[in-house]
Amino acid sequence: xxxxxxxxxxxxxxxxxxxxxxxxxxxxxxxxxxxxxxxxxxxxxxxxxxxxxxxxxxxxxxxxxxxxxxxxxxxxxxxxxxxxxxxxxxxxxxxxxxxxxxxxxxxxxxxxxxxxxxxxxxxxxxxxxxxxxxxxxxxxxxxxxxxxxxxxxxxxxxxxxxxxxxxxxxxxxxxxxxxxxxxxxxxxxxxxxxxxxxxxxxxxxxxxxxxxxxxxxxxxxxxxxxxxxxxxxxxxxxxxxxxxxxxxxxxxxxxxxxxxxxxxxxxxxxxxxxxxxxxxxxxxxxxxxxxxxxxxxxxxxxxxxxxxxxxxxxxxxxxxxxxxxxxxxxxxxxxxxxxxxxxxxxxxxxxxx
Amino acid sequence: xxxxxxxxxxxxxxxxxxxxxxxxxxxxxxxxxxxxxxxxxxxxxxxxxxxxxxxxxxxxxxxxxxxxxxxxxxxxxxxxxxxxxxxxxxxxxxxxxxxxxxxxxxxxxxxxxxxxxxxxxxxxxxxxxxxxxxxxxxxxxxxxxxxxxxxxxxxxxxxxxxxxxxxxxxxxxxxxxxxx
Numbered sequence: 001x002x003x004x005x006x007x008x009x010x011x012x013x014x015x016x017x018x019x020x021x022x023x024x025x026x027x028x029x030x031x032x033x034x035x036x037x038x039x040x041x042x043x044x045x046x047x048x049x050x051x052x053x054x055x056x057x058x059x060x061x062x063x064x065x066x067x068x069x070x071x072x073x074x075x076x077x078x079x080x081x082x083x084x085x086x087x088x089x090x091x092x093x094x095x096x097x098x099x100x101x102x103x104x105x106x107x108x109x110x111x112x113x114x115x116x117x118x119x120x121x122x123x124x125x126x127x128x129x130x131x132x133x134x135x136x137x138x139x140x141x142x143x144x145x146x147x148x149x150x151x152x153x154x155x156x157x158x159x160x161x162x163x164x165x166x167x168x169x170x171x172x173x174x175x176x177x178x179x180x181x182x183x184x185x186x187x188x189x190x191x192x193x194x195x196x197x198x199x200x201x202x203x204x205x206x207x208x209x210x211x212x213x214x215x216x217x218x219x220x221x222x223x224x225x226x227x228x229x230x231x232x233x234x235x236x237x238x239x240x241x242x243x244x245x246x247x248x249x250x251x252x253x254x255x256x257x258x259x260x261x262x263x264x265x266x267x268x269x270x271x272x273x274x275x276x277x278x279x280x281x282x283x284x285x286x287x288x289x290x291x292x293x294x295x296x297x298x299x300x301x302x303x304x305x306x307x308x309x310x311x312x313x314x315x316x317x318x319x320x321x322x323x324x325x326x327x328x329x330x331x332x333x334x335x336x337x338x339x340x341x342x343x344x345x346x347x348x349x350x351x352x353x
Numbered sequence: 354x355x356x357x358x359x360x361x362x363x364x365x366x367x368x369x370x371x372x373x374x375x376x377x378x379x380x381x382x383x384x385x386x387x388x389x390x391x392x393x394x395x396x397x398x399x400x401x402x403x404x405x406x407x408x409x410x411x412x413x414x415x416x417x418x419x420x421x422x423x424x425x426x427x428x429x430x431x432x433x434x435x436x437x438x439x440x441x442x443x444x445x446x447x448x449x450x451x452x453x454x455x456x457x458x459x460x461x462x463x464x465x466x467x468x469x470x471x472x473x474x475x476x477x478x479x480x481x482x483x484x485x486x487x488x489x490x491x492x493x494x495x496x497x498x499x500x501x502x503x504x505x506x507x508x509x510x511x512x513x514x515x516x517x518x519x520x521x522x523x524x525x526x527x528x529x530x531x532x533x
Contacts, residue, residue, distance in 0.1 A: 253355045256409055260387045260402060263356065267381045270362060275375065288477050291504050 024074070026067045034075045037095025041072040112192040153178050354393040354408065354416065361426065365390070365397060368424070368432045369442070371483035372496065376445035393418075396425040396533065397432070399441065418533040436495060436520040437532060439485075443493035446485035448475045450497065450516050457488050461523035466497065466516035468509055478503045484516060495521030 033042040052060050079090050111119070118125075131140040132149050141149045158170040194201045209216070226232035237243070254263070357365065369377050380388070380399070387402040393416060400408070400420030408419045421441065424434040452460055456470025472489050480502045486494045497516040506515050524532065 253358065256354055256356065256391065257406060258356065260389065263389060264382055264387070266359075267362060267366075268378065270359065271366060271375075271377055271381070274363070274366060274370070288479070288502055288504055292477075295504075 024070065026070050028067070028071070032068065032071050032075075034072065035095055035097045036076060036079060037093050038097055038099075039072070039076070039092075040097060041068055041075070043068050110196050112195075113188075354391050354413065354419070357390055357392050357397065361392065361430070361432075362390070364426075364430065365424070365432045368434055372434075372442050372447070372485060373445040374447040376447070379445060380441060390423070391419065392426075395427075397423045399423050399438075422533055434496060434520065435532065436522060436524045439493055439495065439520070439522065442496070443485055443487075446493075448478045448482050448484045448499070449487055450474050450478075450484045450499070451487050451489055451491075452494065454489055457494065460486060460494060460518065461521050463518055463521065463523065463527070465500070465514040465518045467511065468506065468513055468515050469511040471506065471515050474499075474503055474506055474515070476503055480505070483519075486516065486521070493522075495519070495524075 028043075028045055030043075030045050033044070034040070035042075047064075076090055079093065081088050081090050083089070117123075128143060130143060132143050133139075134141045134149050141147060143149060152174055153171075155171075155174070158174070160166060160168075160170060164170070191201065193199075212220075225235050228235060366377055369380075373380075388399060389402065389405065391398050391400060391405065393413075396418075398418065398420045399422075404420055408416065421437055422435055423438040423441075424432055426432055450466065451472035451474070452466055453470050453472045456466065459470065460466055466486065475484075478484065478499050480499060482499045482502075484497050484499050486497050488494055496519040498519060500514045500517050501509060509515070
C-alpha cells in the first residue's frame with residue numbers, strides 16, 4: 001500500500017514538474033515579434049480554423065491569449081532588471097513601432113508682409129554675428145539687446161542740430177522716438193499674427209473676443225465714446241447711462257486744502273450712514289443685561305435669606321449686610337460711566353459675603 | 354500729503370468707533386477750530402487748518418510729520434491705531450479699564466493685563482471691545498481690547514488675561530524711531 005502510494009506520489013510530482021515547465025515554455029510555428037518599448041507582441045501564426053470550430057471558442061481564445069502573454073512576459077524578463085524600493089523592475093528599451101499622429105500636422109505659417117516683399121525682390125537673409133567689437137569700450141558688445149553697441153537712448157551728449165528748437169529736450173525726443181518705434185513694431189507683429197490666423201482686426205477700437213463680460217463691453221463702449229476729435233466731451237449719453245468712473249489708471253484725490261466745510265459734511269454723513277448700519281438690538285448687550293438682572297435677583301434673594309438669619313442673630317450683622325446690599329445695588333444701577341467700587345472686585349463671586 | 358478717500362475714511366472711523374463710539378463727531382466737528390485728517394506716507398495725521406496751510410510749504414520727501422499721528426494704514430489697507438492718538442481718544446473713551454498700581458509697570462512694558470491687575474472696569478463692556486487703559490490715578494496709559502466681558506471678568510481666575518495690550522505710553526521710549 002505504502003509503496004503504491006509513494007510511487008503514486010512520485011509520479012504525481014513528476015507530472016506537476018512537467019506541467020510547470022510546460023506552462024512556461026510555449027511552442028509556436030513562427031516566432032512572435034516583440035516591441036518591448038510599447039509592451040507589444042505580434043503573433044503572425046495562422047489560426048487553425050477547424051480547431052477553432054471544434055473546441056469551445058472561449059477556451060480556444062483564452063488558451064491562445066495565455067500562450068502569447070507567456071511569451072511576451074518571457075521576452076520582457078530577458079531585459080536588464082533593477083531594484084526600485086524593494087520591487088524588481090525591468091528597464092524597457094526604446095519603442096520600435098511608429099505610432100501615427102494624434103492630431104493633424106501643423107499648417108505652414110503664411111509669410112509676413114516683409115517675407116513676401118523679400119521673396120519678390122530676391123533679398124536673401126544675411127547671417128549676422130551676435131557680437132560686435134566696440135572700440136570705445138574695447139570689448140565685444142551685442143549687436144542688439146541689453147548693453148548693445150549703438151544704444152541711442154544711452155548717449156550722454158547729444159548735439160543740438162541747427163534747425164532744432166533750442167528749448168527742446170533732445171534726450172526726451174530720442175526716448176519718445178524709441179517708444180514709438182517699439183510700439184510700431186509690436187503693432188506690425190500683431191497684424192501679421194492676425195493675418196496668419198485670419199482674425200479680422202478693426203481699424204479702430206477694441207477687438208471683440210468670443211465671450212465678452214459686462215466689464216469688457218463697458219470698456220469697449222467707453223473707448224469708442226472717447227475716440228472722437230474732442231475725446232468724447234460732446235458725446236451724448238443715453239437717458240439712464242451713468243458717467244464712467246475710474247476709466248483711467250490715474251487715481252484722482254481731493255486737493256490738500258479743499259473746501260473744509262464740504263469735507264466735514266462728507267465725514268459727518270459717512271458717520272451717520274455707519275451709525276444707521278449698526279443693529280439696533282445689540283445681542284451681546286442684551287445678553288449681558290439679562291445676566292446682570294439674573295445676578296441681581298439672585299443676590300437679592302440671598303440677601304433676604306441672610307437678612308432673616310441676621311435678624312434672629314443680632315442687629316449689627318443685619319446692618320452690615322444691609323449696607324453691603326445697598327452698596328451693591330448702587331453699583332449696579334449707576335454702572336454706565338464709572339465702574340463698581342474696587343471692594344467689589346475683592347468680593348469674588350456675587351452674593352458671597 | 355492728501356486727504357483720505359472715502360474708503361480709507363470709513364476704515365479709520367470704524368477703528369476709532371471701537372474705542373470712542375459716536376464721539377468721533379466731536380473730533381470731526383470741533384467748536385474751537387477746523388481740524389482735518391490728512392494722509393502722508395501711509396500715516397494719518399490730525400491737524401488744524403492753520404498748521405495744514407503751513408505744512409503745504411514743505412516738500413513731500415522732507416516732511417516727516419504733521420500735527421498728531423493717529424495711526425497708519427498697513428499694506429493691506431488695514432488701519433492700525435498708534436499711541437500718539439491717546440491724547441485725543443482718552444477724553445472721549447466709552448469703555449475704560451483701571452489698572453492697579455502694581456501691574457501698571459507690567460502694562461507699560463507691553464504685557465497684557467491680567468485679572469489680578471484689574472482695578473476697575475466699566476460696566477457692560479462687551480468682549481473684544483476697544484478700551485482705554487487708565488491707572489488708578491486716572492492717568493491714561495494706553496489702549497487695549499477687552500478679552501472678556503465685564504460679567505465674565507467677575508467669574509474668571511486671577512491669572513487669566515482680561516485686556517489685550519494694543520498700545521501703551523511706554524512705546525514713546527521703546528519705539529521712538531518708528532512712531533514719527
